[in-house]
Amino acid sequence: MKMMKITAFLMTTVLAFGVLSGCSNKNTENTVTEDVKPVEKTTINIGVIKGPTGIGAVKLMEEDENGISENDYNFVIASSPDELNGKIINGEIDIAAVPTNAAAVLYNKTEGEIKLSALNTLGVLYILEKGNEIQSINDLSGKKIVASGKGAVPEYAINYILEKNGITDVEIEYKTEHAEAVTELVSGNAQIALVPEPNVTAALSSDPEIRIALDITDEWNKVSDGTVLSMGSIVARNDFIENNKEAFDEFLDEYEDSIEFVNSDMESASQLVEKYGIMPKAAVALKAIPNCNIVYIDGKEMKQSIEGFYNILYGYEPKSIGGKLPDENFYYISE
Numbered sequence: 001m002k003m004m005k006i007t008a009f010l011m012t013t014v015l016a017f018g019v020l021s022g023c024s025n026k027n028t029e030n031t032v033t034e035d036v037k038p039v040e041k042t043t044i045n046i047g048v049i050k051g052p053t054g055i056g057a058v059k060l061m062e063e064d065e066n067g068i069s070e071n072d073y074n075f076v077i078a079s080s081p082d083e084l085n086g087k088i089i090n091g092e093i094d095i096a097a098v099p100t101n102a103a104a105v106l107y108n109k110t111e112g113e114i115k116l117s118a119l120n121t122l123g124v125l126y127i128l129e130k131g132n133e134i135q136s137i138n139d140l141s142g143k144k145i146v147a148s149g150k151g152a153v154p155e156y157a158i159n160y161i162l163e164k165n166g167i168t169d170v171e172i173e174y175k176t177e178h179a180e181a182v183t184e185l186v187s188g189n190a191q192i193a194l195v196p197e198p199n200v201t202a203a204l205s206s207d208p209e210i211r212i213a214l215d216i217t218d219e220w221n222k223v224s225d226g227t228v229l230s231m232g233s234i235v236a237r238n239d240f241i242e243n244n245k246e247a248f249d250e251f252l253d254e255y256e257d258s259i260e261f262v263n264s265d266m267e268s269a270s271q272l273v274e275k276y277g278i279m280p281k282a283a284v285a286l287k288a289i290p291n292c293n294i295v296y297i298d299g300k301e302m303k304q305s306i307e308g309f310y311n312i313l314y315g316y317e318p319k320s321i322g323g324k325l326p327d328e329n330f331y332y333i334s335e
Helices: 003-034 058-065 082-089 100-109 152-164 178-187 199-206 216-223 237-243 245-264 266-275 282-291 298-315
Strands: 043-049 072-080 095-097 114-121 124-132 144-148 169-175 191-195 210-215 232-237 294-297
Touching: 003 058, 003 152, 043 082, 043 245, 058 072, 058 245, 058 266, 072 082, 082 095, 082 100, 095 100, 100 114, 100 152, 100 216, 100 232, 100 298, 114 245, 114 298, 124 152, 124 199, 124 216, 144 152, 152 169, 152 216, 152 282, 152 298, 169 178, 178 191, 178 199, 199 210, 199 282, 210 216, 232 237, 232 245, 237 245, 245 266, 245 294, 266 282, 294 298
Parallel strands: 043 072, 043 095, 144 169, 144 191
Antiparallel strands: 095 232, 114 232, 114 294, 124 191, 124 210
16 A cells, blocks of 8 residues: 555655656747748859859849848849949948959959959850960961950960060951851951850850960969969958848858859859850850859968969059059958
């Protein structure tokens, strides 16, 4: 009997404890639920350019559209750097993908109000020929080239390479648009052209007689003492970074992931490139991406990679980077 009473007492105690515990858990769960608040995302306005410098952002565009990105991204897709320059100067855009020389020009023009945050594109320039005569850089001597990119990296890069090789008799006719230079080549009005991807792929697809004669990145590497030919970069406004550092660093992490996706899954990336209007056709994008040298380089490695390039541009043509070399404050190195 005593044992039965003890057993009954223990069972009653256990049941009572269970009820109390259940009530306690329920209250705790209710309290947690009531305290949880939606995470407020930072709105970030981003400008990218159609072509190689814009390709790296496509996965991030898709994640933003699906509502799974860390921040709320508003993308502006431009046809040329000029469309973005004014917007980043006046604050309409917080972050922009621009040519590397344009990044330095913006820094000098705004008296230090932007920072270089990452490199996203290396060399994308190629010499195309309709024929089979150009086998080395020296074969350009005495020839006429149609080109695009006057006043930008293409002009400075080809002139620097020719000068370093002692070639002084090349005639270069600049066209306003990359596509215009390709049209001249395809139509037979020109035999040699200097154009970037994805226009290279477009030209090769249009005419089987056109071939890649020279890779300008290779030619640059031969004469530049290890300096990297850097064509595209990410810049951001100082005031945005200062007021939203955590969100900005999250953007850089997501952007790096996006670039890794582009390089590892080109088939899927090419579909997104077409979807978001970075290039008109996925099939062309798929062929072009391997030649676009899309990268993600930030921090001290970025600074070390680009300083030599800026020194070369400044030595050749100071106005190409805004008249003076950027100082230490130009480089964003997260701590």
